[in-house]
Amino acid sequence: MTIQLAGPTLAEFIAAQSVVAKVAQETPVEVSRYLGEILGFPVTMKCENLQRTGAYKVRGAYNRMSKLTDEERALGVVAASAGNHAQGVALAARELGIHATIFMPIGVALPKLLATRAYDADVVLGGVIFNEALDAAKEFAKKTGAIFIPPFDNHDVIAGQGTVGLEIWDQVPDVETVIVPIGGGGLIAGVASAMKQRAAEAGRTLRVIGVQSSQAAAYPPSIAAGKPTTIEIKPTIADGIAVARPGELPFQIIKDTVDEIVTVSDDDIARALLMLIERAKLVAEPAGAAGVAAILAGKIETSGPTTVIVSGGNIDAKLMERVISRGLIASGRYLHIRIPLPDRPGQLARVSEIVADQNANVIEVLHTRHGVGLQISQVELSVDIETRGPEHSEQVLTALRDEGYEPRSEV
Numbered sequence: 001m002t003i004q005l006a007g008p009t010l011a012e013f014i015a016a017q018s019v020v021a022k023v024a025q026e027t028p029v030e031v032s033r034y035l036g037e038i039l040g041f042p043v044t045m046k047c048e049n050l051q052r053t054g055a056y057k058v059r060g061a062y063n064r065m066s067k068l069t070d071e072e073r074a075l076g077v078v079a080a081s082a083g084n085h086a087q088g089v090a091l092a093a094r095e096l097g098i099h100a101t102i103f104m105p106i107g108v109a110l111p112k113l114l115a116t117r118a119y120d121a122d123v124v125l126g127g128v129i130f131n132e133a134l135d136a137a138k139e140f141a142k143k144t145g146a147i148f149i150p151p152f153d154n155h156d157v158i159a160g161q162g163t164v165g166l167e168i169w170d171q172v173p174d175v176e177t178v179i180v181p182i183g184g185g186g187l188i189a190g191v192a193s194a195m196k197q198r199a200a201e202a203g204r205t206l207r208v209i210g211v212q213s214s215q216a217a218a219y220p221p222s223i224a225a226g227k228p229t230t231i232e233i234k235p236t237i238a239d240g241i242a243v244a245r246p247g248e249l250p251f252q253i254i255k256d257t258v259d260e261i262v263t264v265s266d267d268d269i270a271r272a273l274l275m276l277i278e279r280a281k282l283v284a285e286p287a288g289a290a291g292v293a294a295i296l297a298g299k300i301e302t303s304g305p306t307t308v309i310v311s312g313g314n315i316d317a318k319l320m321e322r323v324i325s326r327g328l329i330a331s332g333r334y335l336h337i338r339i340p341l342p343d344r345p346g347q348l349a350r351v352s353e354i355v356a357d358q359n360a361n362v363i364e365v366l367h368t369r370h371g372v373g374l375q376i377s378q379v380e381l382s383v384d385i386e387t388r389g390p391e392h393s394e395q396v397l398t399a400l401r402d403e404g405y406e407p408r409s410e411v
Helices: 010-020 033-039 057-065 070-075 084-096 110-118 130-144 155-161 163-171 186-202 219-225 248-257 266-280 287-296 317-330 347-357 390-402
Strands: 029-031 043-047 077-080 100-104 122-125 177-181 207-213 260-264 306-310 334-342 361-368 378-386
Touching: 010 057, 010 155, 010 163, 010 186, 033 043, 033 266, 033 287, 043 163, 057 084, 057 155, 057 163, 077 084, 077 130, 084 100, 084 110, 100 110, 100 130, 110 122, 155 163, 155 186, 155 248, 163 186, 163 306, 177 186, 177 287, 186 207, 186 248, 207 219, 207 287, 219 248, 219 260, 260 266, 260 287, 266 287, 266 317, 287 306, 317 334, 334 347, 334 390, 347 361, 347 378, 347 390
Parallel strands: 043 306, 077 100, 100 122, 177 207, 177 306, 207 260
Antiparallel strands: 029 043, 334 378, 361 378
């Protein structure tokens, strides 16, 4: 049985697979018992964070650029990206002997910027969000004749990204649900189309669930409106999927092939990054961990073996430090409290002793006489404490209250 969908045919996805193999590796699939316990079914993670350039993007970029004529290659290529597409285009261009110019938003993660330059691309920084860099790249293409390589809204790019789905089909033969992060939609459009065409051919059913950041969720209102809709993006750590408007072709494919789209918060994503480090020993970027975040946040319901795509691993070390701290807070393992105290010797030592008796660890203390609402005879103690989780945090608070203190938790 075959099905007719917008975008690439199954034959085109299969053809792209042999092309993409010249530059991309078949990434591993790792079992996650922890996520499996949450869903109640086996869960595997497709580790595109371990791909060359640290993300799946090189697949679509190389597939598109491999089809350029000699005359087009001589003109060079131009792209816009928050980082991963930039690296994919830069590497593909180097491998194909094409000059690349990449427009990136100001504030792009340093590892992504340095890696793009390391692949011999010219990098131009401009704009605060992706769409501003995208406009600049398109204007550059008009002025210079350089061939614009879209990050997601292109037939050949989608065919290249869909090779992730073909690999999952072979690596996880019994998969029933696939969870995919969504930005502009190129990855999920390719994966959903390729895998659903495979499933139809095999007489099987398959569910595909997309995940967006709640701060940049353009697809739910677009699906409701029946056409791509532009939204206002709010600040999010998931810059790799912060796209204000769905691509036209990805949207057409997604509305026909994706079964459900859910959203996750920055706190959900931070928890997911922490879980991936601690439980799976994997480093992911915030956008790449969106699918895992949806599982941890209870947004996913499945009835059988599930694969979640970890789509990228390019994260700045400084951001990782902040995200880990945020993840600890979101997981209830980092407690920030304020305690009004009598202004007399020994109070700080007593509070520290109570916390230590509960086997919690004080990591930062601020002692001030200038807290709002304090009596003249009082001081305020601001304490940051590491705990083992929400129950342990409540145990610390209860111990302090039992000793007559009035701690106010701000987490």
